[in-house]
Amino acid sequence: MPTEAESSVTPKYLQENELSQECKEVISTLPMERGWVASHLHQYQGFWHTTRQLQGVLSCQKHFKALDTDVLIVSTPKSGTTWLKAWTFSLLHRNQHDPNTQNQNHPLLFNNPHFLVPFLELDLYIDDNTLPDLTSLITSPRLFSTHLPYVSLPKSVQESACKIIYLCRDPKDAFISLWHFTNMLRPKSRGMNSLQEAFDKFCRGVSLYGPFWAHVLDYWQKSLSEPNKIMFMRFEEMKMKPRLVLQELATFVGCPFSKEEEEAGVVDHILKLCSFDNLSNLQVNKNGKLSSGEEHKAFFRCGQIGDCKNHLTAEMIQQLNTITQEKLAEHGLRF
């Protein structure tokens, strides 16, 4: 058990108290496994959630009403969500906030991207008895995020014309990033998660919002059948051809860069503003904390492709490659 002091700094979605009656009843019917950080994971609609997070999932499924103009960032955990939030925020608000780093007033210089683009189930709807007042959001498009699998999205997201930007990453790097992140969040009294134990769980699909492969596959298939609704992105493409991917993203969300903007360097300004070096070295990201408890610096580790090689054995790499090949290759998806 975490100590009392540890519980008070544990993010809400990792706590197991203050559950609604409805959530308790749903949980009692669900398969359960031991969690990576919180004590338990529950399998709901085929995917794994921590106890309190599940309450956020149920609440946003019930209460969130998407508008046709909304933009929703959806990602598998540790795939570069923080980075994509920064890109999308600066892209959509470039007329109000000049992304040139000479502009000392840009909101990203003083706020972590997760504060500017909140998660539905982890932030806005985590407290069942305090629903967010979204009518006060006057900016359009409204920009939200979630890690929810397609099957669990609030119905209005699926049925409205809102846009979904989906981001995933090579599962080997996503796993290592998740392993580091969860070790940072684990109460000190529980020590570190063993790499082997976490790896076995990840391979079995028992990880936050896992199985990883089912999460990715559902969005991949939807992005093929509804390309105007879902844009499918990968961390590796953001790293390797950032200008092109950012331009495609701008077109997808309906605000392509004009020739004048291109010539004025707006694309490069956004890339520089949101770069790992720039964001991770800001005071707000070195010292700040989210209201949910995570330190901002926990979202910036190394931001590289292939860091898994520094942690996984050749056999582990082979094992993950084989699972990925078996589950995704026939659908035209490779990492």
Ligand SMILES: Nc1ncnc2c1ncn2[C@@H]1O[C@H](COP(=O)(O)OS(=O)(=O)O)[C@@H](OP(=O)(O)O)[C@H]1O
């Ligand atoms: N600007 C920028 N550029 C490149 N990479 C970046 C950037 N910001 C965050 N990161 C890396 O993204 C990883 C964190 O993933 P997420 O942001 O998806 O985390 S979360 O799911 O929202 O908790 C984590 O990856 P790892 O470094 O491999 O752990 C971060 O370092």
